[in-house]
Amino acid sequence: MKKVMLAAAGLWLLFSQSFAQDSTGQNAPLTLKECIETAVANNIDVKRSEYAMQSDKVNLQLAKGQLLPNLNAAIIHGNNQGRNINPYTNTYINQSVNYANYGLDGSATLFNGFSVQNSIKQYSLNFEAGKMDAQQQRDYITINVILAYLSVLSNQDQLTLANQQADVTRKQVERLEIMNKEGAIAPATLYDMKGQLSTDELNVVTTKNALETAKLTLAQLMNISYSEDIVLARVYDEATPVLYEGAVNDIYAQASKNLAIVKAAELHHSSAVAGIKAAKGQLYPRIYLNGGVGTNYSSTGSIQQLVSSMDAPTDSYVMVDNKKVPVYAPQPTFAESKIGYGNQWKNNFNSYINLTVSIPLLNGLQIKSRVKQAEITEKQTSFEEQTTKLQLKQAIEQAYVNMQAAFKTYTTVEQQVKAFEESFRSAEIKFNEGVFTSVEYLIVKSNVDKARTNLISARYDYILRSKILDYYQSKPLF
Template sequence: MVRISAIVTGLLTYSNAVNAQAETTSLPDTGIHLTLQQAVEIAFKNNLELKQAELQSQSRKLDYKEAKAMQLPDVNGSIEHGRNQGRSIDPFTNTYLNQNIDYANYGLNSGLLLFQGLSTRHFIKQQQLASKAGEMDVQQNRDNLTLQVILAYFAVLSAEDLTVQIDNQATVSRKQVERLTILNSEGTINPSQLYDLKGQLANDEISLINTRNQLEAAKLTLSQLLNLPYDSTLRLERISPEQFLTTYEGTPAGIYQVALKELAMVKAAELRKQSAEKGVKAWKGQLWPSLSLNAGLYTNYSSAASTQQLLSSSDVPSGDYVLLNGGKEPVYTTQGSYAQQKIAYVDQFKNNYSTNVNFGIRIPILNGFTTRLQVSQSKLDLQNADIVEKTTRIRLQQSIEQAWFNMTATYKRYKALIEQVNAFQESFRTTEVRFNEGVLNSVDYLVAKNNLDRASTNLIVARYEYVFRTRILDYYQSKPLW
């Protein structure tokens, strides 16, 4: 709003040059045509600050999605392949071997947090509210940009009207110079009258040059606001200010109440305060014990894993004996003949399969007071968000009251200028008749002309200023601005 007020001030300081009331003419109908709605849409498309706000809003939405995903269980897989050389443990038999062993381990585990003082739920809500606040920021940027485009658009229209007005003033002065030049050549007037009018014509032409420069500067400002290359042939669709020049309905208090419900910046401040409240609850939940459910699937492979296959068997003395009838009789035992056979990879994958399921409770006892400090920080964030919300409401009320005062003062000034222009028009008409008849001198004529010119210029400025003042009040109520 500070920037907008500065531009309005610049609008009010347009030409101080003298002006004349004459038959209205129009500017050449050439160049690129642009309506107000098209200008706003182009600004939305090209404005980089708005794009940045939209990206930040999308980032907040991703944070919200990430928070919701925290409710899902963790699922992780692991695959490990390697080779042990020298003395190592056989992962298949869990015994020591002194040989090269190729091995592989596979695992799939999952964990789900069942309870942690509702911390996750509050955190999800915190991110959801922050995401909505980001959407309101985008809307606020759009509203501010719309106001700036409307102001720049009106500045061009006002400069066009002033250019036409001053061109008409110069035309009146030029015709008088032509008339007085003829009379002076005939010796029927005092030469000073001719030179007075030539000086007035020079002033009008200088004012016309200045106003045309102001028109091009206004076009440049609008083009830069739309991020378009400057084009001097730019033509804007005319908007008749007269359709808006009526007494504005409402009261500052009523507009303020509507703004509290409709304005994006108020909603954004409220949502951020609510988000900060959820942030406090989320960190407090971290102080509670957490309950989790975990499960896993595992299997492995070893190149040293083998099995023995029986080929044949026979009875052989065992080396032991028994006493039978006073003699020693040998004890026989069955001895098998085996062949060593590697266990297939797939068979090991199936045979070594194992699972586990467990519940775990994690009790926070001491973590460097990190969680408690975070709780304290979140409380400070909440206090700050509360202050921002209250400040937003106060400044909004003050801005509405100031905007209402400015609108009312401008409307009164506009009505007074209408009466002044009407009075000076009649005064100039009679003065011009008497001057043309040679009854009045050039000084009286120029005084009447300058009075009318100045009043006409002020009326053009006041007319567009009042329209813009009403658009600001409409903005506070989320009404259409065009």
């Protein structure tokens, strides 16, 4: 049986690994959506904001519960030993007594200055603000994952270009080595080209390190183990970027209306305003309605029943013919019997109801201090709301300027690449024909290589700047 289980486990592991790889043996590429979902599910700050939101929800439920009346039931069963009071005769007895008490008490708040209603409004707004705080954390991790994702793709493209550049130089070295053996070129030409090949290979290593660093950053944002085998799916086409549409004021108007961070700041401020009203409500008199019912039982409960009656002489007398004649009086005979449990339950039933007005006169300045604290909180949240909107406006202005600069950089570098590519094609022909020296050829090659690398960086930089503006307007990011 153990061998069968081990064999099954091995087959399952092999099966799962086969699905985790594509037909070329590489790991299946991660999509941007998968990366974002993983990061959001594993992010610590998102978890904290969700726990805070759940706590706000519980506080809201507690506040709503204050509108309900209090209702408490009490059941007491006990036994008294030794000297105690008989609850029926109110006299001392010295015996074991079993007893029971039952009660149901309730109270309801009729008026408290609308403090409870405003507390419910305060905690309801807190709960909604907590939702926005949680969404803001999700948005924040989403935009960071997109930036990291694009950084990986940018470095991948740069690594591909670096390898292509090294391949071009390597072919030239191979060609020059043959010509050098035939004595057709000066040795310095070959060494210049070998030096350039070393430079290109070093660029490949540097770009590879940058790519792995970008993968590490992405893995840390996703809270997963880093692996150099991570492969990402392409998400943006190779079409030439166009200038971003939209004005700063329009972008800010959309952001201030839809962005979670702004909604959270507004809700926190509204909650603080309701908190002031809730605190001031405690300065008003409170009116309570109280009532209850109860009954009890005692094992000493008994009743005297008349059994018979007969005349018997007493200590009194009357004078008859100067003789004392005793006075007779009827003497009843009683039989004691226990009162049943059910009869005691009915006979001892009692109830009460009252209306209570509580007027706060002196409470150690606690209520006034709460009001002042609530007013400070309102001022603080109002300041935070205005600061959030101001910082958002400044961030959008900066992002818009960065986007325009990135687009200008991209278009300029694109023209530069076209010019250097034409220059390189001409230089390569002339170098192969022996018209250009190695130094001249390497200068032209260095220019076109650098321009191509800059074009990749400029293209992804512009995409990043555009995605940030999309984020401010709550547009789909992927």
